[in-house]
Amino acid sequence: MKVSILNILIMAKIQLNGRKLELKNKHTIFGLLKKYKIDNKKIAVELNGRIINRNKYKVVYVKNMDKIEIVHFIGGG
Amino acid sequence: MKKDIFKVSNQVLKSRLIVGTGKYKDFKETAQAIKASGADMVTVAVRRVNILDKKKPLLTDYLDPKKIKYLPNTAGCFNSEEALRTLRLAREMGGWKTVKLEVLGDKKTLYPDMIETLKATKVLVNEGFKVLVYCSDDPLLAKELEYLGASAIMPLASPIGSGQGIQNKINLSLIIKELKVPVIIDAGIGTASDATIAMEMGCDGVLVNSAIAKARNPILMAESFKNAVISGRQSYLSIRMKKLYYGKASSPSKGLI
Numbered sequence: 575m576k577v578s579i580l581n582i583l584i585m586a587k588i589q590l591n592g593r594k595l596e597l598k599n600k601h602t603i604f605g606l607l608k609k610y611k612i613d614n615k616k617i618a619v620e621l622n623g624r625i626i627n628r629n630k631y632k633v634v635y636v637k638n639m640d641k642i643e644i645v646h647f648i649g650g651g
Numbered sequence: 652m653k654k655d656i657f658k659v660s661n662q663v664l665k666s667r668l669i670v671g672t673g674k675y676k677d678f679k680e681t682a683q684a685i686k687a688s689g690a691d692m693v694t695v696a697v698r699r700v701n702i703l704d705k706k707k708p709l710l711t712d713y714l715d716p717k718k719i720k721y722l723p724n725t726a727g728c729f730n731s732e733e734a735l736r737t738l739r740l741a742r743e744m745g746g747w748k749t750v751k752l753e754v755l756g757d758k759k760t761l762y763p764d765m766i767e768t769l770k771a772t773k774v775l776v777n778e779g780f781k782v783l784v785y786c787s788d789d790p791l792l793a794k795e796l797e798y799l800g801a802s803a804i805m806p807l808a809s810p811i812g813s814g815q816g817i818q819n820k821i822n823l824s825l826i827i828k829e830l831k832v833p834v835i836i837d838a839g840i841g842t843a844s845d846a847t848i849a850m851e852m853g854c855d856g857v858l859v860n861s862a863i864a865k866a867r868n869p870i871l872m873a874e875s876f877k878n879a880v881i882s883g884r885q886s887y888l889s890i891r892m893k894k895l896y897y898g899k900a901s902s903p904s905k906g907l908i
Contacts, residue, residue, distance in 0.1 A: 590702060591699040591700065591702055592699070593702070610702045610705070611705045612700055612702070612705075616709065616711050616744070617700055617744065618697075618740040618741070618743040618744040619743075620736075620740060625739055625740060625743050627743070628743065643699065643740075644699065644700045644702070645697050645698060645699055645700060645740050645744075646697070646698070646700050646709065646710075646711075646744070647695040647696065647697060647710055647711060647716075647721065647723070647741075647744065648695065648696050648697075648698045648710055649671075649672035649673045649674070649675060649678070649681055649695065649696065649710055650671060650672060650673040650694060650695055650696025650724055650726050651671035651672075651673045651674070651694055651696075651724065651726055651811065651812070651860035651861065
């Protein structure tokens with residue numbers, strides 16, 4: 575498999591809330607929430623189909639190919 | 652007379668009217684309508700955070716979950732797996748254990764899929780959730796939900812958002828008579844009198860969203876529903892007069908000139 579310089583620079587290709595993203599630095603869940611200015615008290619995070627306990631946001635790292643869902647409450651019936 | 656207390660899953664609610672928070676013009680209107688309705692429990696939905704638009708207002712900024720009870724709902728889920736995933740995420744968000752389960756079976760009628768609903772109820776009860784279950788108006792299935800451990804049964808009056816009012820009074824009255832857990836009419840309520848009728852029938856509560864949010868004046872309609880639910884409950888507790896076939900004069904005939 576050919577590895578281009580670009581691929582080395584990109585740490586992880588992830589999917590966040592259905593959008594494909596490339597992260598250049600190593601991120602924890604906490605770091606990712608901070609990057610997107612999301613208040614970590616009002617959300618829940620699912621990593622590859624598993625819910626991440628909010629106490630673990632600072633110790634769980636985002637890896638290549640991860641699928642992340644960040645949800646919150648909105649108006650509904 | 653005994654104090655009339657409305658208790659759902661060990662929580663005492665001041666109002667027998669539960670309101671939805673969807674379909675309003677904006678969050679300001681949502682908050683105003685909910686205040687006018689007097690409800691102390693509101694349904695909310697779980698959706699993806701918009702990661703691109705950080706300035707978008709949040710529901711929690713307008714409705715403080717510390718002051719009003721959030722009832723996370725699985726609206727939009729079409730199987731038990733989706734519903735379970737949604738409610739587990741809701742629990743993680745704020746420790747909510749009292750939830751509303753709603754598994755839809757048909758995109759057109761939004762009729763509940765009762766097979767998936769029964770399946771999900773069983774799992775949620777096992778996981779310690781207090782589940783208020785949106786369901787069809789089948790008395791046997793309602794009884795089955797109670798047996799599985801549902802905290803409240805929420806049969807539809809007519810399809811969600813249709814505003815058609817109560818279409819099957821006989822089935823609803825059978826459910827009310829047969830069940831020990833609270834029966835809360837959910838879906839299809841169109842106007843305040845529908846809520847009064849439901850309460851007069853002996854329902855424990857009513858859940859309303861579209862009928863308030865889609866009224867030309869949602870805030871006034873919210874207040875109207877507040878009064879309608881109180882009125883219907885008082886009427887139910889008063890035990891109405893017997894219906895007579897013929898007329899019976901209200902004034903005495905004695906001393907008639």
